[in-house]
Amino acid sequence: MGQKKRKLSDLTVGDRNALLVALDAFQGSLDEDDEDLPSGLLSALGQFREKLEVVKHVSFSKVDPTDLAQLSIRAGPLFLNKEKITSARALGLTEADNNILSMTVLQELINLVRKHVSVTTEAGCRILINLLLLRVASTMSDENTDVNIIPEYPIAKIILAENHSFGGVVDFLMAKLPARYTDHLLRNPVISLNNPDLTPITSNIFEAKRDRVDAAIPQVALAAASHCKQRSLPVLRGCITSGEQWVFFVYEVKEVGGLISCSSEYSIGRQFQDLPLILGILRDWEVEDEDNSDVEDEGDSDDEMTSPSLQTAPSPELVFKIRVQPPNNTLVIPPAHIKRIILLVEIKRAVENCREWFFHKVFDQTDQQAVHAFVSYPEIDTLGVVVALGDCWTYREYDRHYMELSPTPSERNDATYHESDLVSPSTIVNDVQRHFGRRGFAHFQEPASEAASIAIHKRLQAMYKSSL
Numbered sequence: 001m002g003q004k005k006r007k008l009s010d011l012t013v014g015d016r017n018a019l020l021v022a023l024d025a026f027q028g029s030l031d032e033d034d035e036d037l038p039s040g041l042l043s044a045l046g047q048f049r050e051k052l053e054v055v056k057h058v059s060f061s062k063v064d065p066t067d068l069a070q071l072s073i074r075a076g077p078l079f080l081n082k083e084k085i086t087s088a089r090a091l092g093l094t095e096a097d098n099n100i101l102s103m104t105v106l107q108e109l110i111n112l113v114r115k116h117v118s119v120t121t122e123a124g125c126r127i128l129i130n131l132l133l134l135r136v137a138s139t140m141s142d143e144n145t146d147v148n149i150i151p152e153y154p155i156a157k158i159i160l161a162e163n164h165s166f167g168g169v170v171d172f173l174m175a176k177l178p179a180r181y182t183d184h185l186l187r188n189p190v191i192s193l194n195n196p197d198l199t200p201i202t203s204n205i206f207e208a209k210r211d212r213v214d215a216a217i218p219q220v221a222l223a224a225a226s227h228c229k230q231r232s233l234p235v236l237r238g239c240i241t242s243g244e245q246w247v248f249f250v251y252e253v254k255e256v257g258g259l260i261s262c263s264s265e266y267s268i269g270r271q272f273q274d275l276p277l278i279l280g281i282l283r284d285w286e287v288e289d290e291d292n293s294d295v296e297d298e299g300d301s302d303d304e305m306t307s308p309s310l311q312t313a314p315s316p317e318l319v320f321k322i323r324v325q326p327p328n329n330t331l332v333i334p335p336a337h338i339k340r341i342i343l344l345v346e347i348k349r350a351v352e353n354c355r356e357w358f359f360h361k362v363f364d365q366t367d368q369q370a371v372h373a374f375v376s377y378p379e380i381d382t383l384g385v386v387v388a389l390g391d392c393w394t395y396r397e398y399d400r401h402y403m404e405l406s407p408t409p410s411e412r413n414d415a416t417y418h419e420s421d422l423v424s425p426s427t428i429v430n431d432v433q434r435h436f437g438r439r440g441f442a443h444f445q446e447p448a449s450e451a452a453s454i455a456i457h458k459r460l461q462a463m464y465k466s467s468l
Helices: 013-028 040-051 065-070 082-093 103-115 122-140 180-188 189-193 213-233 275-287 315-321 358-376 432-437 446-468
Strands: 056-059 073-077 145-161 162-178 202-208 235-241 245-253 260-263 343-348 380-390 392-399
Touching: 013 040, 013 145, 013 189, 065 213, 065 432, 073 213, 073 275, 082 145, 082 245, 082 275, 103 122, 103 162, 103 235, 103 275, 122 145, 122 162, 122 202, 122 343, 145 213, 162 180, 162 189, 180 189, 213 235, 213 245, 213 260, 213 432, 235 275, 245 432, 275 432, 358 392, 380 446, 392 432, 392 446, 432 446
Parallel strands: 056 162, 073 260, 202 235, 343 380
Antiparallel strands: 145 162, 162 202, 235 245, 245 260, 380 392
């Protein structure tokens, strides 16, 4: 008996969404001027799309804050610490070998734009934006890797809610890929980036606005949410800019909805005061993507591109090495000791060029975990935390006497709620830190990693005994 045919009315929202994405990709690959196209094909495709689109479609340019609220997308601040600002300025001033777009040339071109180009329209603003993005792309590209700029990048319609779909165009997408794929990408950007086997190492979106760049936050939030859902990305970075003013953002996918965190507004300045800072952040935005694994070539095949897997990270080996045995000298924990938690471990995806500040976001998470551990387990006074980002890792400790034991406002109904006037959170300075040095972390293959693991083992032994 043949398989029962399905009607359009039988399709789920997910089915319709998948068909719409495939339909957009197929139609985008067609040459509308091709004389060999069957007569009426494009019209039929349009009619089919209309039947699939039983939900309300909203283009990114028409999005407003109420759409964010309906999709549980929250907005918050994005802060840059002093160390990050200093390193970004230095990065922005870094010159690449044989790069004709030096900082001096860039400043001269910006002055030419200011003198001869009206920026009262987005088209005028984009001339200035083009210069900065081109500077970033040229300084970051080398014989192995290219950073490419794709203007007017279309993001296919996608259903983010039962009765709403979103789609549209972002003004720029910057993609970092192995150099051997550059020609293919620049000739067919939409088709190339729709190929799941050609995933960029990093990709960021940019939106041009002639004024009030912060007014475009809802627009870029929905663009980022759509792009993340289509490509299964947990995080996406980008910025909104008029060319002179720049606001950077990070969009994070949450269990429900998402969170867009936006920086303060940075201006180039008449004397280019913040030009190095803006260029440095743009470069850092392309280099670092802490929640997306790097994509690297494997083997000799020109067609294979794979992501390094967390399973190959040595983090579990480290945890086994620093384990603390119960008094019975076995790995069987006595029931009476089951609540003597002394170590939390957070393992995240690998990052390129690991830096200390990459751990800060994870520590925000472990701060809350430590609070709840102390509330739930009164037997412990000290808690250790290991955080690993691929092959780099670090360690910190918490003391219950310097923790505020109250859950966050959204958890006030939690049974563990307890009021406290103590400052939260606070970490303990210990003798493990010296093994990480000024950098603040170690790579697993370094001697410092072995020395730090031995020191942690000793501290965990002391913590375990003190909790008995």
